[in-house]
Structure formats: C-alpha cells, structure tokens
Amino acid sequence: MNIHQFYLRHIAKQTGYRANWEPxxxxxxxxIGKLEDGVFTIFSDLEKEGIMAEIKKDESEGFWDYTSNDTVQIDIKLAGQAPIAGSVLAEADAGFTLNFKSEEAVVFQADKTLTHQIVNVGAIEKAIIPKYRADEWPKDWVIITQLIEAESATIIVSNSRDNQIDLKATANVGTANLKLTDASLGLNVARERGSSLKILAKSGITPLYRVMGIRHPLFGKPQLSTKEAIVLPNDDALEVQDFDPAELEGLKND
Structure with missing residues (x-):
C-alpha cells in the first residue's frame, strides 16, 4: 500500500472525515468537485453556479491529534538536555526525534483548529435538484460542506519500517514547551533514516473535510446526502456512505 492509500484510510478511520490529499x-x-481515487479535485464552486451558501464560521479553537501512537514514538529534546540515544541532535539543540516502528505510520497534529460548515443545506438542495434533472449538474459532483482549518499542522506519513527522523528547531530554541505544530520553531529535518511525506508546522492548512452529493435512490426523489457519495456500479444512483477503501482499488500499490 502506498503513502496516499494508507493516509486516506487511516485518517478516515480515525476521524470520520475525508483527508485532503496532498494535505x-x-x-x-x-x-464543487469530483472524487477520483479518494482525492477531491475542484471543478467549480457554489457561487459560480449561482447558488448562495450560508457558512457558519467556527470561533472555538481545538487541537486534533490522530497520531498512530502504537507505531510512532515521539521524543522531545529541549535545549541543554543530554542528547537522545541514536539522535544527531546535540546538547545545545532543541527539537524532536521520531521513531516509526512500522512502514505504515502517521503523525497528525493540528493546532488551533476551526470547523466551518454550510448551514442552508435545504435551500442549496432545492437549487441543485432542478439543475440535476435538466442535466446541468453532473451526478458525480460533490460539494465541500464542512471543513477543518488549522492555524498550523504537522503531518508525517512514513512508508519505511524503523524510520527515524530528527527535527531540529532553527528558532526559539529556548522554548520550554516544544510543540510539533509550532511554526515559530522553524523545524528542519536534521537527519532521516528512511522515507516519508513531511509537512512541518504548515500554516493555514485545511487537512480534513466532508462532502455532500446527489443521491438518486430507486424509490423517491433525488436529494442531497449529508455524508460521502459514491457512484454505484450501475451508474444510475448514488449511495450514501463514509469513505470506502474500495475507492482506491483502481490504484496500483507502489
């Protein structure tokens, strides 16, 4: 299983959200977009389609940590502390040493998160259904109706067993409360033994989302679904469901 496949599966299982790829x-x-191999590709947006969305902006910040703790060990190294065994961080350095015990392991920490969502779904549904019936709205279009935004986030997806990463702070090294998500530390990779995808203390990131899509059941009128929408094999209906690993079956493993 490649990094892309593992990350989408892991985050969906842990959070119930779809994971943005690349994060x-x-x-x-x-x-508005399409889901292709579990990846959302933007085609348009509600405003361009003449549909007004009422968006509730979250004002209560949170912290999300969905690290696979059974396969990842994170050690914090403060400036002035004795070096960690096996790490290249010197006594004067501050940073982190991460050890990945499996080739499928994730560090996911998002700080000061806000959840934004559309609140006038009923009105949007009434606007979309006539377009759909007039063949003006593709049935595989989906809408991002809920989005997690983080002031900063660190996401590391390892695809190497026994991988070790030393992250060194290049600024504010005297900070007593080191956080992987702290952009002010200027974290850099001092050494890595293995390979991984790394997004280090990235600001203004949108790592998680939910979508709505048209569901055309065998009995009843078309309607919008509040969960994920996947095209059925017969392509004449949509089934409402959460992220399904079957979305990735067409991909070849690396």
Missing part, C-alpha cells in the same frame, strides 16, 4: 492543498467550503 497542504487549499480547499474551501462551497467548493
């Missing part, structure tokens, strides 16, 4: 790609509430 630092910009997304926004009201974006």
């Amino acid at each position: 630092n790609r910009p997304l926004f509430v009201g974006a």
